[in-house]
Amino acid sequence: MMATVATPAIEVRGLVNRFGRQVVHDGLDMTVQTGEVFGIVGGSGSGKSVLLRTILGLHQPQAGEVRLEGRKLTGLSEQELHGYKARYGVTFQHGALFSSLTVIQNVQLPMLEHLSLDAATRDALALLKIRLVGLAESDAHKYPSQLSGGMVKRAALARALALDPPLLFLDEPTSGLDPISAAAFDSLLMDLQRQLKLTVVMITHDLDTIFRTCNRVGVIVDRKMLTDTLAGISSNPHPWIQAYFHGERAARYGAVDHAVPSDGVPRGA
Amino acid sequence: MYTRIERSATGLELTLTGAWRAVNLPAIDAELSGIDWDGATLLSVSTREAELLDLSGAWRLRKLLQQVAAAGTRIEWRTPEPELLHLVEKTLAEGGPPVPPTSSESFFQPISALGQRVMVRVEDAKSGLDFIGRVAAMSGAVLTSWRRLRPISVARHVYDTGITAIPIVALIAFLITIIIAYISAEELRQFGAEIYVVDTVTIGVLRELGVLLTAIIVAGRSGSAFAAEIGAMKLNEEVDALRASGVNPIEVLVLPRLSGLVIALPLLTVVADAIGLAAGAVLCKFLLDMSLIQYLTEMKSAIGPTTFWVGVIKAPVFALLIALSACYRGLQVRDSSRELGRLTTVAVVQSIFLVILADAIFAVAFWQLDI
Numbered sequence: 001m002m003a004t005v006a007t008p009a010i011e012v013r014g015l016v017n018r019f020g021r022q023v024v025h026d027g028l029d030m031t032v033q034t035g036e037v038f039g040i041v042g043g044s045g046s047g048k049s050v051l052l053r054t055i056l057g058l059h060q061p062q063a064g065e066v067r068l069e070g071r072k073l074t075g076l077s078e079q080e081l082h083g084y085k086a087r088y089g090v091t092f093q094h095g096a097l098f099s100s101l102t103v104i105q106n107v108q109l110p111m112l113e114h115l116s117l118d119a120a121t122r123d124a125l126a127l128l129k130i131r132l133v134g135l136a137e138s139d140a141h142k143y144p145s146q147l148s149g150g151m152v153k154r155a156a157l158a159r160a161l162a163l164d165p166p167l168l169f170l171d172e173p174t175s176g177l178d179p180i181s182a183a184a185f186d187s188l189l190m191d192l193q194r195q196l197k198l199t200v201v202m203i204t205h206d207l208d209t210i211f212r213t214c215n216r217v218g219v220i221v222d223r224k225m226l227t228d229t230l231a232g233i234s235s236n237p238h239p240w241i242q243a244y245f246h247g248e249r250a251a252r253y254g255a256v257d258h259a260v261p262s263d264g265v266p267r268g269a
Numbered sequence: 270m271y272t273r274i275e276r277s278a279t280g281l282e283l284t285l286t287g288a289w290r291a292v293n294l295p296a297i298d299a300e301l302s303g304i305d306w307d308g309a310t311l312l313s314v315s316t317r318e319a320e321l322l323d324l325s326g327a328w329r330l331r332k333l334l335q336q337v338a339a340a341g342t343r344i345e346w347r348t349p350e351p352e353l354l355h356l357v358e359k360t361l362a363e364g365g366p367p368v369p370p371t372s373s374e375s376f377f378q379p380i381s382a383l384g385q386r387v388m389v390r391v392e393d394a395k396s397g398l399d400f401i402g403r404v405a406a407m408s409g410a411v412l413t414s415w416r417r418l419r420p421i422s423v424a425r426h427v428y429d430t431g432i433t434a435i436p437i438v439a440l441i442a443f444l445i446t447i448i449i450a451y452i453s454a455e456e457l458r459q460f461g462a463e464i465y466v467v468d469t470v471t472i473g474v475l476r477e478l479g480v481l482l483t484a485i486i487v488a489g490r491s492g493s494a495f496a497a498e499i500g501a502m503k504l505n506e507e508v509d510a511l512r513a514s515g516v517n518p519i520e521v522l523v524l525p526r527l528s529g530l531v532i533a534l535p536l537l538t539v540v541a542d543a544i545g546l547a548a549g550a551v552l553c554k555f556l557l558d559m560s561l562i563q564y565l566t567e568m569k570s571a572i573g574p575t576t577f578w579v580g581v582i583k584a585p586v587f588a589l590l591i592a593l594s595a596c597y598r599g600l601q602v603r604d605s606s607r608e609l610g611r612l613t614t615v616a617v618v619q620s621i622f623l624v625i626l627a628d629a630i631f632a633v634a635f636w637q638l639d640i
Contacts, residue, residue: 086292098606099504099604099605099606099607100605100606100607100608111291114292115291115292115294116295117291117294117295118295121294121298124328125291125325125328128324128328128357128360128361129324131360131361132324132356132360143604143605144604144605145603145604145605161324163291164290164291164323164324164325195352195353195356196323196324196353196356
């Protein structure tokens with residue numbers, strides 16, 4: 001996608017989040033351009049999830065502002081936020097499917113809240129989303145407890161896509177999946193991102209996923225965010241970043257030399 | 270406006286305009302149903318003027334094109350066919366035939382439903398007995414060592430179910446006694462027998478009301494807490510984690526709650542008895558102008574050797590029933606949050622029912638034994 005677009009999809013300026021005396025974010029800035037896949041990386045407790053919750057409007061920050069597609073989100077009332085919530089889809093770390101609803105009912109829930117469609121259309125659209133994420137139609141009437149881990153992630157993705165949002169937030173989309181399922185999920189995500197022209201923001205610890213999918217990476221270190229391309233960030237001298245990208249774990253990717261997937265083309269570029 | 274239709278020499282020209290997205294589908298449907306497709310042999314479609322065509326819009330467009338094609342009209346594209354249309358096509362094409370949700374209505378359905386419900390009850394009763402057996406066996410095993418009795422955990426449950434319940438138990442005991450004393454005073458005054466208000470209050474509170482009220486409050490308060498705590502742990506796989514680390518959930522979850530409640534409920538009953546008798550004294554003083562000495566003297570003559578113990582002896586039994594049914598229902602929770610709510614309700618309703626049933630059995634038994 002283009003590097004410069006008039007209004008970025010997400011813009012976070014001077015974000016401050018404090019819990020008691022513990023400062024999580026102190027003047028954090030983050031910009032995500034439309035159509036890119038942006039990875040958020042950081043150590044445990046560095047405030048990745050708090051950042052995500054702030055962008056989603058689930059948490060009011062102490063200071064700073066969040067803009068979604070140019071519209072200011074911070075300081076809005078619940079009612080004003082309601083409309084913006086149809087503009088993005090979210091998958092949570094553990095799926096967060098509603099356990100008392102079937103998969104298709106889970107996908108229909110956002111539709112019931114935001115759209116006034118008749119039941120037949122709703123069923124057809126929900127089934128389309130379920131098929132789109134690679135689940136079978138026979139899975140649609142199953143309850144979350146009957147699904148495997150990978151299927152839960154896919155069902156959560158189907159629910160996130162229920163309203164055809166241009167923005168997609170994923171919290172640890174491949175955690176808890178075996179490497180093959182994770183790779184399948186990544187390629188599904190990239191297909192959908194390309195075909196639906198989504199802007200994707202994901203929190204992930206999975207280096208595989210980062211190298212396969214992300215255009216740019218934001219690393220939360222020292223309560224701020226350092227943003228760069230994969231090649232740029234992995235040559236950053238900050239010790240945590242060095243340990244993350246150049247540790248034993250990362251060595252097998254040859255992250256230093258060519259921070260692009262093996263086919264030589266950065267994804268989404 | 271989402272469409273524009275022009276008739277040309279060769280057929281119809283359909284131009285999509287506006288935003289073809291899910292939120293506009295009802296309006297798009299309404300507009301499309303007003304279009305007269307008759308007689309057209311060719312439909313040429315353009316998406317050049319559409320502001321937006323998202324996945325839901327593409328799905329609607331595909332449905333439209335399928336309808337038109339089924340009527341024998343040829344479709345031609347003036348603009349490149351939208352990619353999303355391909356995506357919808359591909360997604361819906363692959364995979365097997367649609368699976369209808371299973372619901373087989375048959376003539377015997379009501380009978381089989383009845384049978385199933387009976388079997389569910391039978392299974393429930395069996396597994397309830399199984400649970401009681403496990404608890405009994407485990408309590409025998411636990412008695413072998415001081416550490417396995419988990420005194421700290423038991424103390425916590427005595428505090429949670431007993432100490433923190435004192436204010437509400439005291440308040441309700443006070444109010445109910447006032448009501449009983451007031452009504453009996455109204456009636457007994459007609460016979461000039463106001464003095465027997467003291468007997469009514471004393472015997473009523475000590476034998477029945479004190480313990481029954483306390484048990485019902487505790488069933489609502491702690492029964493629901495037990496079921497919800499254990500149920501949430503079940504959903505969170507904490508119970509499985511206990512099992513996997515070789516710890517018996519009955520030993521660490523059920524027995525401390527059970528013994529905590531068995532200790533707490535008799536103590537709470539004593540509190541309720543004391544407050545009830547005090548409430549009787551207050552009412553007799555202000556309503557019947559009875560002196561405290563007179564009240565105490567009459568009370569002393571009303572209390573037989575067993576009156577107090579007949580009430581208090583029931584408390585541990587009630588505690589056992591409440592704790593067992595609450596923990597049992599808590600451990601039954603699985604899969605969904607709705608189950609948690611349902612089983613918590615079942616736990617409370619069932620423990621209140623069991624308490625009242627047991628009280629009735631006690632009443633008959635004590636009467637037969639002439640206590």
